[in-house]
Amino acid sequence: MTLRRRTLHDGWLLRPVGGSGSGEVPAPVGAAPVRASVPGCVHTDLLAAGLVPDPYLDENEARLAWIGRVDWRYETEFEHTPDASIVDLVCGGLDTVARLELNGTEIGTTANMHRGYRFDVTHLLTPGTNRLAITFTSALDHAEAQREHYGDLPHTNDHPFNLVRKMACNFGWDWGPVLVTAGIWRPIALEQWRRARLASVRPLVTVDGNTGHAEVHIALQREDDAPVEVRVSLAGQEVATTTSEESTVVTVDVPEPRLWWPRGYGEQHRYPLEVVLSTPEGEELDRWSRQVGFRSVELDTSADEHGTAFRFVVNGKRVFAKGANWIPDDCFPHRVGRDRYARRFTQATDAGVNLLRVWGGGIYESDEFYDLADERGILVWQDFLFACAAYPEEEPLRGEVVAEAREAVTRLAPHPSLVLWNGSNENVWGYHDWGWQPRLGDRTWGLGYYTDVLPKIVAELDPTRPYCPSSPWSFSAERHPNDPDHGCTHLWDVWNQRDYLGYLDYTPRFVSEFGFCGAPTATTLHRALSGDLTPDSPGVIAHNKAANGPAKLAARLAEHFPPPAAFPAWHWATQLNQARAIGLGIRHFRSLAPDCAGTIVWQLNDCWPVISWSVVDGDERLKPAWYALRDSYADRLVTIGRRGDRLVLTAVNDTDRPWQAEPLLRRIGFDGTEHVRSSLALDVPARGMARHEVPLPLAEPDEPAAELLVVDTPDAKRATWFFAPDLELRLPEARYRAEPRPVPGGYEVWVTAETLLLDLTLLADQAAESAVSDEALLTVLPGETVTFGVQAPKAADPAAFAEVLHTANELARRAH
Structure with a gap:
């Protein structure tokens, strides 16, 4: 049977x-x-x-x-x-x-x-x-x-x-x-079963030259030792074996398989793998099937003149990780099914994300999550489930750890998207810096899991993938675990202790956590909280779980804006500050490639409606930070930053095609007066970058507080540079004409600037709760017209969209 x-x-x-x-x-x-x-x-x-x-x-x-x-x-x-x-x-x-x-x-x-x-x-x-x-x-x-x-x-x-x-x-x-x-x-x-069943199937899929190999490890639970037949089918190849044992290994070679690639690097080719268990007479006993992909993955941790690399290499190609950290999408994870996962994956890929890190304080996600990652070409960095704590290594916890790790590695082995097993989140860092050692004495605290138990399990059950003991990790017990020159690093002094401009002080090899806090969308916040809201009202405080969160929000705002006069201004200011921080950090780290090989922003999603570091809030709505993530993860990026005492334009090309372009550089007064213009000839190799010093006439303003540098490049978003800190800028009062009009599927809002508009954003949910804008955080010069496309499944008053346009100007004006 x-x-x-x-x-x-x-x-x-x-x-x-x-x-x-x-x-x-x-x-x-x-x-x-x-x-x-x-x-x-x-x-x-x-x-x-x-x-x-x-x-x-x-x-x-x-x-x-x-x-x-x-x-x-x-x-x-x-x-x-x-x-x-x-x-x-x-x-x-x-x-x-x-x-x-x-x-x-x-x-x-x-x-x-x-x-x-x-x-x-x-x-x-x-x-x-x-x-x-x-x-x-x-x-x-x-x-x-x-x-x-x-x-x-x-x-x-x-x-x-x-x-x-x-x-x-x-x-x-x-x-x-x-x-x-x-x-x-x-x-x-x-x-219900008889004779035997498939206890587990663990395919180890590799590529050697033009040949794909699938080494399929099959464990059986048996009623007796009577012989059974195991038949494995893959990509038109079929191999059968007869066994009386409790396990067997079947190897299938596939000539010239089409490879599985991360998104942006190629197609996500997959092949059905099927295992059928039967009696020698042909009676089927059990069946197992999954889709697998042929690809190779390495973690390059070689030493160089800058320290120790941390770089993903897939099918022999270096991949810059444009990542986001993933937490459980609901405090009650049974409510998260394939459709909800798919919406998060769409939001991630639309933002340019090619890697999700499944964080160690959550769960091993359901099969639908990893299937979608395979399908969409999203690399998965999987933490074992240890986070921000010391863990005993004695029984009975030790036995549970071993059992769950073996089960997780076996279950997830078929997925080509999975490219890293990571032992823990911040635990080694915690042992070094969080005052644990006097409290622990000679007791165990988890290191044996991360450096012995788990790597041995991975080496035994899944040697096709790399393993890292922790995040952050510097690859030497002689170094601080969070040394940014070595391995992967977490940057949390920025946000916790200082302004987001602090990101510019770092030249990391790989940033596996960094982020900035901001409010959810107004619709989400007002659904979750009743009554009149203030930054210090009980409901708002209850939905701000950050350590000393209200004070940190206020401190980080004060570094860029005068104190907001009312709750709507506070709400918009926290969102804008978060978006600016994410955008600045990623643009800076990408400009450091190839020495910096990836960023994983904290965090993609939320599990409930809360003030947090997410770019998608707990009601699934996009925060302004999502648009900053999308723009800074664009395949072709132009950014400006200081290197020493000079302004440098960096062009990043994360495509397989060379990029030739002629950016227009202009130094412009806030009143629209053009002072200097020039152009450059960009020739950026595939998967490469180019740097150019900004000519001095463009880099030296006459009035630093009233001028900006604007760079417009074909196939890239506009880049800007301001010559003075935010609190010193003499931004004008925002004036513009807005013309909303219905179009199929939603609305368009045409905005013509009468003054410089900084970070022009249409907060569409405030006009219609299901509405989503296609743009945000635009710098618009006097006389220019931009168009916002708004998806709105339900009919709304078009005029309402003109009332929910916001700028940095309105926040900054109170300083002058």
Whole structure:
């Protein structure tokens, strides 16, 4: 018989059954069982039942803290007819500390959200009705109890997330709420089989010259040692073998395969790989299929005169990483399916992103995420799930770490998009700089995972991909782990301690985290918060999780703008400051290529409506920072910056075609008067860059506070340079004519500048909540006309779009 799978997603009921927070359970919640959705979690079930308010709104997060302190019991009934097969209960994901009972008999316990579990229940099933119950102990209570075993180990935030294998950011982060979940968060099913089944399939796909190799490692679970046949098909090639063992390896060679490339470097060719398990007589027992891609990947960490490189090389080509960090897209990740992933991937690729780093405080994402990365050509840097804490290396945590890592490496092996396994996020840095060492003494803190356990697992199960012990990492115990001259670095003094102009002080080899905080779109903020809003109102503070966040926002604004007079101005100022910071940082780091080989901005997405570092907010709307990301990640980029005492124009060409162009350079007064003009002959090689000193007449203004340098280049966005700090600029009051008009699919807004307009942006959601503008952050000279295209699925008042145009002028004018 072929393996049969039957999901158990229906008929579940949920009720509280204890825990340290049981005394806080509201009477309606404990009065009767609640219908539960599977996959799902307690929070969303209580919300669907109307028993709790939305935890994402106002200050409800704090009001619902009791949920994470309660033990919860899920129960369902199902019918079963016994036969000669073996029956396993297969749990794709249980969150987190659970006891499972079938017909009143305990069948197992779990303590890890990040792995699956399988239990043989053949002899516990009865004809007719069967009852399955899963009781979840509060993960917060469990983690605190583990202190008795491991001791109190350093960690960020308020709760010991490092003592339980659960999504760390559920316990709160500097962009996320404390929502300690429980539930059956991934599919659960009964699987019936006989003779043998495919326990795992792990293809190692490589390229050698013009030949592709697929070394397919197959593990079997067997009822007996009778021979079975394994047949592997790939790209028109088929190889079969017969075995009586519990594992086998089948190698398939594919002549001249079409390669899989990252987006922007070639096509994403993939081939279906199928494994069929059968008896020697031809009866099919089990089947597995995935799409795989042929490509090679290296991490170049060679030493040179500048330090230690950190550079991705795919199919022999150097790839500049235009990256973004990825966090769970929802605090309740069962709500994120393929469609939602696809929307995030579209927003990422539309912004020029070619790499996503799956951050170590979240989850191993579902298969849909990695399938989309394969399909769209997005490189994936995958952290193992350790972040910002010291982790004990003793049992029972050690065993869970090993089991989850082996499962994750095996599951993700087929995906050509996956190009790096990374041991941890900031943990080695934390050991050096965050005051851990006196607290730890001689206790373990995780280093053995990152430098021994995990690299050995990767070397055994996935030697086709590189491994890095941590991010940041400098590739030597003799160096500081966050040395920007060596390996990958995180730049967080900028934002936390100083202005974004601080990025210009760095010449890093690879920046795997940097970013700036800003408000979500106004529509998102006003959906999440009720009442009158101010920067210091309780709801706004509750949705600003950054350490000392309000003060840091104010300090970073004060470096560029006078204090905003009202909340709308504050909101726009934080968004603009974030956008400028992201744009300046990326343009500077790209201008340092090839010595700098990539940037991964913190962060692409949010998990709820919050003031954060994201460029896409928690309601999926684009912040102005997204447009800055898109413009600075453009394939062809012109940027201006200082090198020593000279202004230098840098042209970056991230395409396979040489770029010849003749940029026009003009030094212009804020009143529109042109003082000097000149042109250059650009000849930029494919995947290369060119630098030119700006001629002195252009680089030396008569009035630094009232002039700018403008560079217009075919096939590239306009580049500008201001000769004085923002607070010294004598920007005019913004005057313009705006003409909105309906067009198919939305609207166009024609804007003619009567004065210099700096960072002209149309905040389309403020006119119609589903509207999206195609442009933002434009520098428009007096007399010029620009056009904003607005997608608006629903009809709106065209005049409203003229009312939501904003500039830096309106923020700066109060200084003069």
